Amino acid sequence: MKKSLVSIFLAVAMTASVLSGCASAPAPSASGSASPTEAEPAKDVTLVVASSANWTKDIDKEIAEKFTAETGIKVEFQATPDDQYSNVLKAKLSTGEGPDIFLCQSGVGMNEFLPDKNFLDLSNEPWVSRYVDWAKSGTTYNGKIVAMNLWSADGxxxxxxxxxxxxxxxxxxxxxxxxxxxxxxxxxxxxxxxxxxxxxxxxxxxxxxxxxxxxxxxxxxxxxxxxxxxxxxxxxxxxxxxxxxxxxxxxxxxxxxxxxxxxxxxxxxxxxxxxxxxxxxxxxxxxxxxxxxxxxxxxxxxxxxxxxxxxxxxxxxSSGGVVHAINKNSKNIDAAKAYLEFRSKKENAAQFYAARTDLGSTAFNDVEGKITLAFDTVNxxxxxxxxxxxxxxxxxxxxxxxxxxxxxxxxxxxxxxxxxxxxxxxxxxxxxxxx
The missing domain is CATH 3.40.190.10 (Periplasmic binding protein-like II)
Known part of the structure; x- marks a missing residue:
């Protein structure tokens, strides 16, 4: 390779971070600023997770079932056809009927869904300490981490x-x-x-x-x-x-x-x-x-x-592909944070990445990724x-x-x-x- 894998990811991540900051006007501190999950979330809850149809896989559902078995919190996946998802999600968010968690593109791609109005600040969540740099940069908006990356930096x-x-x-x-x-x-x-x-x-x-x-x-x-x-x-x-x-x-x-x-x-x-x-x-x-x-x-x-x-x-x-954001207007914020924390646990993240053969590098420093000959040769x-x-x-x-x-x-x-x-x-x- 002309350049090390680390230097490639860092260069792209730094650009993404700068653009995410300059692409939006400075915003006041978001209400409901996140803190590490401490309170036990209510168990009689059904979390709605919205995504484009191709973004939710069987492994997501398997891990969600484990989460339900452990916490009692149910997870309902709402997958919208790829050619409709963006417009459907924007419409639901604008009317206050948005999902508890929604998936979207990282970096400047998050701006389409108005982070100031719709994204919960996750900067203080426990899993942030395990984030690799490109994942952190690709989920940062106006200095705050507003989403969790469970994807890969690729092109x-x-x-x-x-x-x-x-x-x-x-x-x-x-x-x-x-x-x-x-x-x-x-x-x-x-x-x-x-x-x-x-x-x-x-x-x-x-x-x-x-x-x-x-x-x-x-x-x-x-x-x-x-x-x-x-x-x-x-x-x-x-x-x-x-x-x-x-x-x-x-x-x-x-x-x-x-x-x-x-x-x-x-x-x-x-x-x-x-x-x-x-x-x-x-x-x-x-x-x-x-x-x-x-x-x-x-x-x-x-x-x-x-x-x-x-x-x-x-x-x-990319600045990290697809990310999970918590709707700051959700009535189930504690349960949503618990779900992201569960998804980020080393054993669950490793299970997810092992099943997702389409993902190479991982968003967490303690989970091993997989790089292909295609990545080497395109560089x-x-x-x-x-x-x-x-x-x-x-x-x-x-x-x-x-x-x-x-x-x-x-x-x-x-x-x-x-x-x-x-x-x-x-x-x-x-x-x-x-x-």
């Missing part, structure tokens, strides 16, 4: 099978769009579909832009700050329009396959294990999931490189690791934006119009937090 790049590249005569990792296009052309000639894309998954489409966000540095070196104070529009970044133009060209050339708009995320593992697709835009621990389902797939030998649209050469990482193949748009820029809402990308594929929106629609949505959110 999205192009995972590829070197054996398929070799068979197609692709001898080097693409560094530019021209090289990427040429590689895909060779893969098609060799009988492969270059990229497994699933147009039906709205949330996945904006990740192509997310992965090349740092190309804005060419025209605005402080682009994240400018995006976060709304002095820079997505439509004003030439490289973003170029990247979307190239994305549409890839779709039109058949590099995603003929029926990619009907393909799904849920079938991606089986499809990638088959001898048909050469690449997928995914996170670095994805090979673990493929190996678990298809031990003979050779996925542990797959490598990764940054998305070369707009000649991007950097690997965009070798990149010039730097940078904070991604999803957790580095305010209101990068995948589910809302994804619909515009689908319109791009169908030809009903131009790349410029997609970016203008994103700017319009973000403007409304900036107006909301200014009130």
């Amino acid at each position: 999205w790049g192009l995972l590829y099978d070197p054996a398929k590249f070799e068979k197609a005569g692709v001898t080097a990792v693409p560094k530019t769009y021209e090289e990427f296009d040429a590689a895909c052309s060779k893969l098609v000639q060799a009988g492969y579909v270059p990229v497994y894309e699933f147009g039906s998954a709205i949330w996945h489409q904006p990740l192509w832009l997310n992965a090349v966000g740092s190309t804005a540095e060419a025209t605005n070196p402080d682009y994240l700050k400018a995006l976060n104070d709304n002095t820079l529009k997505f439509a004003d970044v030439p490289s973003y329009e170029l990247a979307l133009t190239q994305l549409k060209q890839f779709a039109d050339k058949g590099y995603f396959g003929k029926d990619f708009m009907a393909q799904t995320w849920e079938t991606s593992i089986d499809n990638m294990a088959a001898d048909k697709y050469a690449m997928i835009l995914t996170y670095t621990t994805y090979p673990n999931e493929v190996m678990a389902a298809h031990p003979n797939s050779g996925a542990d030998k797959w490598e990764m490189f940054p998305v070369p649209f707009a000649d991007n050469t950097k690997f965009a990482m 070798k193949n990149s010039n730097a690791s940078v904070l991604d748009l999803q957790t580095g820029s305010q209101f990068f809402d995948l589910t809302t934006m994804g619909k515009y990308f689908q319109e791009l594929y169908m030809g009903t929106k131009t790349p410029k119009q997609v970016l203008e629609a994103i700017d319009s949505d973000r403007a409304k959110m900036f107006e909301a937090i200014a009130k």
